[in-house]
Amino acid sequence: MRWIPAGSFLMGSKHEVMRDARPAHRVNLHGFFIDQTEVSNAEFSRFVEATGYVTLAERPLNAADFPALPPEALKPGSLVFSSPKHPLPLNQAQRWWRFQLGANWRHPEGPNSDISDRMDHPVVHIAWQDAAAYAAWAGKRLPTEAEWEYAARGGLDGKDYIWGDDFKPEDHFMANTFQGHFPSNNTGADGYIATSPIKSYPANGYGLYDMAGNVWEWTADWYDANAYKKRTANGGEIINPVSKTAFDPSEPNLDKRVQKGGSFLCTDQYCSRYMPGSRGRGDPNTSSNHVGFRLVKDAD
Template sequence: MHHPCHPSTLLTALALTLSLSACQTKTTPETPSSEPTASAPVQTDTVPPKMIWIEGGTFTMGSPEPDFWDAHPLHPVTVDGFWMDEHEVTNAEFAAFVAATGYRTVAEIAPDPKDFPNIPVESLVAGSAVFTPPARSVSLENPLQWWTYMAGADWRHPQGPKTTINGRPNDPVVQVCYEDAAAYARWAGKRLPTEAEWEYAARAGKDAQPYYWGTELKPGGQWVANIFQGVFPEGNTSEDGYTTLAPVRSFPPNARGLYDMEGNVWEWCEDFYRPDYYAQSPAKNPQGPENSLDPDEPGAVKRVQRGGSFLCSDEYCIRYKAGSRGKGEVKSASNNLGFRCVKDKS
């Protein structure tokens, strides 16, 4: 099965929970719960920003797995060389952007009543989606049982208003939608990667493997990515050492020196999402379709997401596997969604 590990395909359903959750301040037990603060995280002992040069080349894009029907057909793609962030953009890096520009993320602004005409205006409060594991086993057919639209959840308070990123400068920034990621990239003199660039960099010269790192889920008996272990969604055993986010560079890099190209957080790409695009994709530097179309939510504008997150596993969401695709509505965010940037050769 290929259920979503994040709520980006649940936009309409999550909107219906707004009026029920406007006063909710539930937090997950793992998260630090010092006094809420609007200040930037302490920027000490931070991982330095670094970009890796990705030499251009040709690879086979997509996946042969039947579950990944929107990653068909397999097709050769050539990309020019580019620079790519070594790791996902961190809390410290995003805080520097906000301090320099005064930028407010979408999750920090109350939803526009025009977008939610059936929700009372007083219930339209700033917030975002938070993974909230249930206390017991539930059906995997209803993700609203473990996703909550939480008032006050944003990049500074990723799991709700009583949580904080203080002391966690090297965690990947989350609760950022496409618009937020694109704004950061422009400020940094970079851009978001195309889907082809992202997959080419993640594969690191190794086509036809089930995982970006190789053929075994646990090579040598070791977890090499931050994904979900145990019974989803209520029974995370955290065998890899992390229940939710892992600081960047916590797991081995791929052959190109890139960290967390699988698991940890989903990463925004520049391309619009369409399940039929691969059949007509150009062979050189594809930029994605001219518009988006998701048959599940035809009225939503969506962009591609790649890499999976800490909620992915072979039991539930398998879209951290090589060649698979994710998708997200451009104004939606969650606590397992971040990004990294790329830059053209100057």
């Protein structure tokens, strides 16, 4: 882990397109420790061996909770990105994601895949409660959204990216992101089509790896699209903020948790949320092959 000293930083984004990350606002945080890397397959394997834990993606759905689903749809599985063979409109994400039976952290693309040669890659197909269970076993916790962003910036306050203000072509070698035409043609110009081993790209100013790209990371906060507006409405000093309410206007009946950092699927054509001030969100009861986590620990 790395020690992140107490301090103040500008949280959020100045870009109009990042409406849920506006307004940018000054936040003060206590110091904390944070994992240097995303939790790897090797680390998660040790947890499972020690506890016998079974992830959500490995459990069948309860037929009583989903009476309309056929038996086949109740079998264990998870979401997997499936690159289409031709370009698609960017408002049709359901056409490049599929629910893959048998996909889980041990089998990232489905039953015929395994992680024997990916033990140093970040663990994926992790639902929020899976990450929370690992945290309890490890004596740590999930970071708040503010802690995660503060650590990701590495001391570069107010910058668009964890390495500075610009994303130039050569910066593809700063983070594992998508190159080519999204979603149909990932050229892998940075060396990877999907996840990459931890520490494959340069660390940020705090010595942390993959704080942009590779896999999305769960945080402790509930996702509220209006959280920043509510937080800044009354002015005053903001110390160690945590969002405890959930609201996603695109799916108002589904409570979600905040994800940060973007993934190997992020691109300026579709999702530029490898920017530290941006926000992602996900149903805490779902998993996919581009979501993982890292943990923090309090100073005491």
